[in-house]
Amino acid sequence: MGKPRVKPNYRRRVLRLPDLDHCKTAVLNSLGSPASRRVYEYAIDQFIAWYCSEPRLAFNRIVVVRYRMYLESRHLAANTINQQLAAVRRLAHEAADAGLLSPELAAGISRVKGVKQLGFRSGNWLSTEQSSEVLKHAGADTMRAKRDYAMLAMLFGCGFRRSELVGLELDDIQMRQGHWAVVDLIGKGGHIRTVPIPNWVKAALDQWTRAAGVCEGKIFRAVARRGKVWGSGLSQNVVWYVVRTCCERAGVEHIAPHDLRRTCAKLCHDRGGELEQIQFLLGHASVQTTERYLGCKQNLGHPVNDLFDLRTDGQQQAKDVESVPADGASEAVEKAFGQGIECGHGGSEHEQPICDPKHVSLPERADVVEIGKSHRPHSFRRCSEAGTSGRHAENKADGEPDQGTRGRLGVGTLPDRTP
Numbered sequence: 265m266g267k268p269r270v271k272p273n274y275r276r277r278v279l280r281l282p283d284l285d286h287c288k289t290a291v292l293n294s295l296g297s298p299a300s301r302r303v304y305e306y307a308i309d310q311f312i313a314w315y316c317s318e319p320r321l322a323f324n325r326i327v328v329v330r331y332r333m334y335l336e337s338r339h340l341a342a343n344t345i346n347q348q349l350a351a352v353r354r355l356a357h358e359a360a361d362a363g364l365l366s367p368e369l370a371a372g373i374s375r376v377k378g379v380k381q382l383g384f385r386s387g388n389w390l391s392t393e394q395s396s397e398v399l400k401h402a403g404a405d406t407m408r409a410k411r412d413y414a415m416l417a418m419l420f421g422c423g424f425r426r427s428e429l430v431g432l433e434l435d436d437i438q439m440r441q442g443h444w445a446v447v448d449l450i451g452k453g454g455h456i457r458t459v460p461i462p463n464w465v466k467a468a469l470d471q472w473t474r475a476a477g478v479c480e481g482k483i484f485r486a487v488a489r490r491g492k493v494w495g496s497g498l499s500q501n502v503v504w505y506v507v508r509t510c511c512e513r514a515g516v517e518h519i520a521p522h523d524l525r526r527t528c529a530k531l532c533h534d535r536g537g538e539l540e541q542i543q544f545l546l547g548h549a550s551v552q553t554t555e556r557y558l559g560c561k562q563n564l565g566h567p568v569n570d571l572f573d574l575r576t577d578g579q580q581q582a583k584d585v586e587s588v589p590a591d592g593a594s595e596a597v598e599k600a601f602g603q604g605i606e607c608g609h610g611g612s613e614h615e616q617p618i619c620d621p622k623h624v625s626l627p628e629r630a631d632v633v634e635i636g637k638s639h640r641p642h643s644f645r646r647c648s649e650a651g652t653s654g655r656h657a658e659n660k661a662d663g664e665p666d667q668g669t670r671g672r673l674g675v676g677t678l679p680d681r682t683p
Contacts, residue, residue, distance in 0.1 A: 428449060
């Protein structure tokens with residue numbers, strides 16, 4: 265009689281802490297990027313701490329939905345919540361592959377949707393004056409100040425990420441086409457690009473390397489309090505500290521190292537740089553990402569609702585009305601139209617121009633009307649109420665409509681007296 269076959273335990277619903285640690289190790293080993301491993305490790309640790317806080321909690325779709333509601337209650341950003349949920353989905357898939365979770369439960373967890381993000385979050389940029397002020401407060405004669413100035417110059421002038429900055433080695437800087445550049449830099453997602461280095465950035469970098477005696481290996485090193493250079497590199501937290509300290513000295517707060525990368529792209533675009541070249545400089549796979557870095561979606565520097573000011577226009581119109589007196593308005597009308605203002609007593613053929621402007625006052629100008637289509641030059645006449653009513657009666661008697669009247673302004677209308 266043969267040995268009985270052991271079926272996999274697919275009815276398992278609750279994962280204990282050793283099972284979660286095993287699945288976490290499998291997830292981290294499947295990732296190739298160190299940055300991705302760091303982010304996924306933090307996300308999985310956050311989920312395990314929440315999952316183990318309530319005993320005998322099943323690992324299924326309902327539990328993951330509750331975890332998403334817990335993340336939303338913490339008022340986290342949509343990208344952060346979606347990143348946390350992606351790590352939980354990856355954890356469920358690894359648990360199913362290891363036989364610790366049924367495939368149906370893993371499929372249900374994978375169907376949990378993330379949080380929809382409407383619009384784009386506004387970035388933070390520094391102006392040219394603010395950038396120069398930050399570099400000014402970083403410059404000094406000490407060893408640490410030279411290192412900080414060179415780090416900020418690389419962030420402002422080349423648009424590096426903080427992970428790329430701390431991993432930069434001296435052999436990466438080479439001469440290409442008569443210009444210094446960081447050749448074949450491996451950035452986020454394994455994208456390879458070449459970053460040119462401006463002359464002023466190269467001068468700040470040479471000042472640091474000569475003073476620190478860096479001949480090979482990582483360019484930026486740790487500096488002790490007494491100015492001694494030691495170690496073989498830096499952590500990314502040092503970049504955070506340097507950017508925050510120098511920006512606070514310059515009076516600029518809430519600035520992250522990635523904001524200096526946005527500032528580099530913004531300054532390049534303001535100086536006439538092409539969008540395609542800025543994309544190559546930053547190493548973006550999509551040009552839409554570069555547009556978000558430049559703030560092309562919404563220009564907060566020159567917003568469209570600053571193009572008008574209703575309150576200011578109303579005050580300006582009121583000032584214009586008060587500044588023009590009544591006599592001045594009558595003289596302006598008389599000068600503008602000259603002989604075009606005529607008095608037609610009943611509309612006779614012999615019409616005399618009004619020579620005395622005192623007979624035309626501002627209230628009577630409401631009766632001025634423009635004569636419509638005619639071969640004669642356009643003229644403006646002041647019609648009396650009697651003459652208008654008489655002509656209107658004649659038109660009604662003949663049964664012909666008054667086609668010569670172009671518009672009505674004031675009391676009556678004028679017919680076209682073209683023969």
